[in-house]
Amino acid sequence: MNKSEIKVIAVLERVGGFASAQELYQLLQRSGESIGLTTVYRALQSLVSDKIVDQLRREDGEAIYRLCGDSHHHHLVCKQCGSTVEIEGSAIERWTKAMAEEHGFREVGHTAEIFGICPAC
Amino acid sequence: MNKSEIKVIAVLERVGGFASAQELYQLLQRSGESIGLTTVYRALQSLVSDKIVDQLRREDGEAIYRLCGDSHHHHLVCKQCGSTVEIEGSAIERWTKAMAEEHGFREVGHTAEIFGICPAC
DNA sequence: CCTGAAAATGAAAATCATTTTCATTTCTGA
DNA sequence: TCAGAAATGAAAATGATTTTCATTTTCAGG
Secondary structure: OOHHHHHHHHHHHHHOOOEEHHHHHHHHHHOOOOOOHHHHHHHHHHHHHOOOEEEEEOOOOOEEEEEOOOOOOEEEEEOOOOOEEEEOOHHHHHHHHHHHHHHOOEEEEEEEEEEEEOOOO | OOHHHHHHHHHHHHHOOOEEHHHHHHHHHHOOOOOOHHHHHHHHHHHHHOOOEEEEEOOOOOEEEEEOOOOOOEEEEEOOOOOEEEEOOHHHHHHHHHHHHHHOOEEEEEEEEEEEEOOOO
């Protein structure tokens, strides 16, 4: 964890939700931090692979980031406005385990996401 | 609905699931269709706004498309050799429905994939 | 059949987020 | 203190997608 990563975490805390790399870069600039766009991207990559930051996609394909919640969760994403809700996924865990067993797979993991249109849209 | 849109629908039927614009373009080329990449993009846009085609995003941000209401299946993918097994996902369907209802989302869909190491590897 | 306006087409250029390159600067630990 | 490693960032490269624009096709009326 280096200086840039700490700066990025700080701004993500300030934001308190999702923001794109470009947005985070702008915010850092405005608050007088000296940090390059490349470094913001690199810090985000690193934080994502350390599971400190969650990454997903806006409707237009731009990546957005936010600090991870604590538990392993899945997302319910609005196709329209991009808002997300963390949802419970124990059903998925069980399904994963069952399917893996049935087909003799080991060291399994999974991805699952639900998308739709939220009540507000 | 013009000729290009019909060609794109035909290839999506053949694919029977998700594919990116670039992939669809390649498939059309290979099957001898004369159609430009630009036109594929335009046809897809139009089909999406007519709700004939569903659009979502791969993890890397590339847009992927499939015919609306296409019944889809899930895959168990080997991380090592890439082999895939089609698996049953009614548990996922139920989970999707339950979560959507709980949070008031409508027009929901989902993606789910299990990855691991297959018996052969 | 014509004819011309509207729609469709596609090659090439533009866009834009993201990644890579590479030369330079900052750390670190012996 | 010093050398090698890690970090940095400007600029170039990348790759999907969109826009531009000149050309071709379609098609309703004459």
